[in-house]
Amino acid sequence: FLHFLQLLSNILLWDGIVQEDTLRDLGLSKLLNRYLLLYLLNTSLALDNIEKCDKVVACLPERWFQDLKSGSTLPELLNFCQHLLQ
Numbered sequence: 001f002l003h004f005l006q007l008l009s010n011i012l013l014w015d016g017i018v019q020e021d022t023l024r025d026l027g028l029s030k031l032l033n034r035y036l037l038l039y040l041l042n043t044s045l046a047l048d049n050i051e052k053c054d055k056v057v058a059c060l061p062e063r064w065f066q067d068l069k070s071g072s073t074l075p076e077l078l079n080f081c082q083h084l085l086q
Contacts, residue, residue: 015061028076
């Protein structure tokens, strides 16, 4: 998990340099939704899972959320949000 989290963090550091659509596709659609979320869904320890989800959220660029309405999220984060709600 930590290797994928570090990779996500490194990819998202390119925010503002690489096109946002490319970063969201690579970081969120591919890495988060395919690998990190699969790991999180199969983690049984609730407290450990919360800490890992918190680390994922800390990687996300804040500016991606500035223009969103309250209670909404990025389409690429819908599955992750559903996991957080459970």
